[in-house]
Amino acid sequence: MLAYTFKRLLALIPTLLAASVLIFLFVHLIPGDPAAILLGDTATPEEIAELTHAMGLDRSLITQYFLWLGNVLQGDFGTSIFFRIPVLSVIADGAETSILLASMTMIWIMLIGIPIGILAATRHGSWVDQIASGGAMLFASIPTFWLGLYLILIFAVGLGWFPSSGFPSISDEGGLWNIRYLLLPSLTLAAPNAALIIRLVRASMLDVQREDHVRTARAKGLHPTKVAIRHVFRNAMISVAAAFGFTFAALISEAVVTETVFSLPGIGRLVVQSILRRDYPVIQGVILVIVCLYMIINLLVDLTYARLDPRVSLK
Amino acid sequence: MALLEVSNLSIAVAAGGKLLPVVQGISFQVEAGKTLGIVGESGCGKSLTSLAIMGLLEGSQVRIIGGTIHFNGQNMLTLSDKKRREIMGAEMAMIFQEPMTSLNPVYRVGDQIIEAIRQHKKQTKQQARARAIELLTLVRIPDAEKRIESYPHQLSGGMRQRVMIAMALACDPKLLIADEPTTALDVTVQARILELLKELQQQTGMAIVLISHDLGVIAETCDSVAVMYRGKFVEVAPSAELFSTVAHPYTSGLLSSIPVSDHEIDRLDAIPGRVPMLGEDVIGCAFHPRCNLAQECCSLKDPEEVSLTQTHFTRCHFPIGSNL
């Protein structure tokens, strides 16, 4: 298991390197001169040229890439043009919000998605199933930001039950209770993804239900609920787990939008704002971090997958 | 009363808002310790019959539309779900055609056997485990203590079928239903599994219903045979009697269609035509379009069951070798 994990981590390196080249290229192809943006409207061409040189932007792209990569490997992602502090601390500032938001969302997804999925599958064809799967598809068709805006409108502005935007850290005044700021955002973010999980759990359970071994389980005289949980759901978890990487990617994408709607100081909003501010070092850094994270999540998904399915050997 | 008594069992498939009959009023009995073979080609309804006896048809497009199934004196079709589940896997057990897929791939084979034991018997995990090892030894799996920890994919097809048999035997069933148990296996492995089944039957005295398309398998293992064509038993007889004095042209056609390995045949006497599709109506005897002995009345009237001897029945207007 450990050896396998290590091997897989090693195997990530080429993909990561390729991704880093892409990120670097993307950011450097963005129109606009970072030095000019940094100095503002009043800067003279000389000043700009000087800064361009100081930032190393006049060197060849290849040299710049390797300089950047070398620094990144030492933990130096550069300095934010906008905040004038190291990129890594900018990212760290957003991490708390994003991690909390993601965790809460994941909990919602599990709590909503899995039971409803099981229910729909075991009552296949009934009205319960039709409402569950139809509802799931409807929720998957709602743009995240639209849902967020209306949740704010109803529950924050209208009913005043929850704060409408922002998120003070849980180490600030209010402590853990500040979590309530994340309730609406996490529900917004969970809605389309829970819908996805409902449909996935349902579909894979229906697939497993058709397999021969389920008939064997029934022939043993097991109660239908026992068959559904121990044999059908357990096996369906394999394909559900395999899709979790995909869910996570969707989560990141939608977090960008959700954090913007709720003005949460997270990594997702950081991406959008850095792009709008043309804060190149931050764009590079934050995307690299997200890609790394995504790949690690995918690796974890594969490891879980192997644990769930004994047919997959970890060699 | 026989251990298993099926009378007038009819099964239909729901398709496009219609009920298409697949099994039409079959009746048979199986005594304790005896083996009944049901033989027929694909689509004749033999597998559905076995699933109906076991009570595994529910929830599909297939349903029983008539008849009764009495097991041990109880009417299985009117029994409550709970009562029926108490019989399933305990007094009546089943093994299936596909040993590769009939075991749950994510659990160890031992755990799957233990589950079957503990479902019906109040035993601790240790007791059940000991019993599982005993069962694996009984079905001649070498290194049972080690094998109990294996996952299904680590076993060969023959070994998996042995595990299935062990699982079926977990609670000493009175009746074992074997639906094409060796069809997916190689011929040498098949020989060993069939031998095992016969020995186990001698040891336990259970009755067996063996479903197969292979007349050889049936001839070697069964006490009596029912030949099925399009949902009906066209001929029923004790094994020896059936193969020595064939009465129904279909049975005879099947026998002469088989290329055998022990003597020379230049040309097979094939049955012409094909089995009518599901829902395709045939008036009269269902076999008459393919029968070279058919006469006019065969296309008008479905033959009743006639008895040739006390134990030999057929559904034919003109049974071979009789002057009816």
Next chain:
Amino acid sequence: MNFISTIQNVFRGRTLATIGMIWLCVILVAALAAPIFAPFDPLDIDPIGRLQEPSWAHFFGTDHFGRDTFSRSIYGARMTVVIGLGSVVFALIIGGLIGMLSAYFTRLGHVLMRIVDVLMAFPALLLALVLMTLLERSVTNTIIVIGIVYATTTARILFGMTLKLKGEVFVDAAKCSGAGHSSILFRHILPNLISPLLVQASFIFAFAQLQAAALDFLGLGLPPEIPSWGNMLSEERIYVTRAPWLLLFPGILIIISVFSINLVGDAMRDSIDPRFKDDIAGV
């Protein structure tokens, strides 16, 4: 095999999917004949009649420039169709070719699929955001960017399906008849991919709508002056408390349209070859 009976097969007994299909046809007609149906010019500004509530004159009210939201919504259908079809065609042709050729020619596949893997290491919207930043905000660029994002998934899916078909006995049989590569690829493999590709197309169409709307909302999609449902939501969101209906109508239009496409896609998926069911992504 014949077209009409296939369509009947897909929609028989599926009322919701049929309604969905009808709705999509309505959208298509609205898109084609927007100038006929729209009572006002979508760009006509009326500073006096700002933020009007829905009325008989303005079914969906007016926005903060006093433009008629109903007329803008009808013109928005155009963007829905253009963006949807554009990215579907782009993704299916580019992604489909990459996937099919990669699966058939193993060596080429090693290279091409690695590139796809790297692109797939980026979450979809993130990739779209970065690419949009490189390009200017325009209709074509939005199509290209969304097309690239879904070309990767399409390539992955077609790779798997082609690999399966490549192992089919009828492909072996064609080889034994002496058929060459192009005949096997385009005569034997491609026709068997058409129906799963159609299903895939429907899901891409749906995703593209949501993705485009999100890009519009983040200010990185279509140019702001183009009346698209996403842009309407984006521009009017600050007025949500004063004029909640402004967001309601375009939002519901997006939801119903995406929902309809998903329903149709689902119905198609249910009626295709079971071999490919697992491969096709979707909601």
Next chain:
Amino acid sequence: MTQPAPLLQVNDLKTYFTIGTGGPFGSGKQTLKAVDGISFEIHAGEVLSLVGESGCGKTTVGRTLTQLEPATDGEAYFNGTEILSLPNSQFRPLRREIQMIFQDPFASLNPRLTIEQTLAEPLHIHKLAKNRKEARVLISETLQLVGLDPKVMDRYPHEFSGGQRQRIGIARVMILKPKLVIADEMVSALDVSIQAQVLNLIKDLQRDSGVSMLFISHDLGVVRHISDRVAVMYLGKIVEIGNRLEIFENPSHPYTKLLLSSIPRIKPGRTKVEDLGEPASATSPPTGCAFHPRCAIATEICRSAQPEMNELSETHVSACHNISQLLGGHA
């Protein structure tokens, strides 16, 4: 006795597969010796059967000879031409003469093509028909030959039953008038009554056209019915080869005897041969004679050395160390 040169001469054919992924990140490679050094020949007009249980490599032999799998080693001379090393472009014209019938009648026809399109394809590739009209004439002749109504050519495969599809499969092959047909388990997916019809058909076609056949099957009854000569395979090797009667009436190799004795009979009274174990896996075959763990008469040498081919008669060859013992006692 001088025989004419065989139509197909296979020498020491080996087909290995690599399974698992290699490289520093892979799970380690394993070699599966599906076919491990087999030799045989087929003469004009002759039917040779390749018989064995699943995983013995019989199907791979057929697929290698039609270049569906690359051969690892060995030679195959077809009419004097070595065909295993031929590049695709040069092998293509030969495909007309070496044809293959597949097992699964449902999977072997492209569901998107009509029967006419399926049958016309080989005609166009090998330029046997100038235009559609000519092709249709040839197609309807061939369809009649396999017992189908020529009207069926406008239909799609899903409209046919298994037996009819297999007839179409036979038509696709016979339309090219091949010299050698490789039939891979061509009747094993069919019900027994249909199987008999198809077997009769293929036997008639073979006799009438004089085509040679490599008939691959696991069913010994079918094999006895159709073949002139029989080769028995076990784990990638031929263990016994001989005329039909030699194999069925006078088998010499313990594995052949086991196979024959395992067939369930309708008439009672089969001789039992002891089987000591389960078939071994092809990825880790036993040392020495691959059959020794199951063999009742295995001796020390069987565990260490691979047996040579022993000639029992001019036509009957068997690979067993204890051949002398076998010759003494009649099975």
